[in-house]
Amino acid sequence: MRWIEKQDRVEQEVYSAIDELSEEFGLDVSYYPEVYWIGKTLDFKDVGLPKESEDEFDERFFLKISFCDHEHNSIIINRYRWHDIFEESSHFIHLDNSGVNLNLSSKGILWKNIYVEMIGFFGARVLGSNARNGYLDYEDLMPFYSSEKERFYFNGNRIIQSYGFDKEGFNKERLNDFFVYQQGYGLGEALFHNYIFNNIKRREIRSILTNDLSKKDSAKDNILELRERFWPIKTLS
Numbered sequence: 001m002r003w004i005e006k007q008d009r010v011e012q013e014v015y016s017a018i019d020e021l022s023e024e025f026g027l028d029v030s031y032y033p034e035v036y037w038i039g040k041t042l043d044f045k046d047v048g049l050p051k052e053s054e055d056e057f058d059e060r061f062f063l064k065i066s067f068c069d070h071e072h073n074s075i076i077i078n079r080y081r082w083h084d085i086f087e088e089s090s091h092f093i094h095l096d097n098s099g100v101n102l103n104l105s106s107k108g109i110l111w112k113n114i115y116v117e118m119i120g121f122f123g124a125r126v127l128g129s130n131a132r133n134g135y136l137d138y139e140d141l142m143p144f145y146s147s148e149k150e151r152f153y154f155n156g157n158r159i160i161q162s163y164g165f166d167k168e169g170f171n172k173e174r175l176n177d178f179f180v181y182q183q184g185y186g187l188g189e190a191l192f193h194n195y196i197f198n199n200i201k202r203r204e205i206r207s208i209l210t211n212d213l214s215k216k217d218s219a220k221d222n223i224l225e226l227r228e229r230f231w232p233i234k235t236l237s
Contacts, residue, residue, distance in 0.1 A: 003037075010037040010077050010085065017089035017127050024126060025206045027097045033068070033075045070095040070102075083124055083131035090123025091116065099212045110150070110176060111219035117184025118191065118223070119209060125192035133189055135182040142183060142233050147220055152179075187223065190230040200230075 014035045022029045066077045066084040068091035075088045095102075100112060124131070144152050152175065191208075194200045213219045227233055 007037045011035040013085050014089050018093050021093050033073050035075045038078045068092050083129040086124035086127040086129045087120045091120045094119045097210050108219050113180045114184045115219045118188040121185045121188030122191045133185045141179050194230050
């Protein structure tokens with residue numbers, strides 16, 4: 001009974017968060033997602049995801065990571081905290097209104113992922129999350145990244161030591177994941193502060209939320225433009 005009560009509460013909180021963002025930015029809510037509170041007992045077979053999603057589900061369950069699977073109309077809440085509910089709700093309404101293609105083979109997927117995480121963190125802040133952005137404890141990775149050649153340029157082992165990556169665990173996939181969340185969360189934070197101080201208008205935020213990023217380099221160009229305006233990139237000394 002306790003699990004059922006928590007499941008119902010989480011579901012209503014997700015729906016309320018989606019409604020609040022919809023009202024704030026004039027977005028459409030054409031349907032609501034299936035919401036699952038994992039708790040300690042929910043198993044993969046209990047959620048409405050296809051078999052090919054099982055490995056991802058198990059990994060996120062182990063790491064206690066909540067996620068939005070918009071393709072299968074689902075939100076999975078792994079930890080019962082406001083930030084998880086707010087961020088995944090933000091992802092859902094963003095993807096539903098923009099139609100951004102997040103297929104792994106999609107061109108510019110790295111920049112699209114940054115864009116999506118930016119919106120997720122921004123939306124969570126608008127909804128009231130005060131979760132700490134730990135990625136800002138580390139040196140900004142953007143100055144080490146060539147947006148023209150789409151690769152990182154580091155000086156020896158400095159970056160490995162600075163970010164606490166050991167040499168064995170320092171691989172491209174892990175680095176890209178860190179880059180995506182650091183840039184997305186950092187820019188989402190900057191966007192939020194500029195929004196509440198009226199440095200960016202509601203209509204522009206709505207345009208950001210509904211952009212399908214289908215034009216060539218659209219995600220990259222938008223991210224770099226927003227960084228220049230709200231989180232200027234420092235030149236390496």
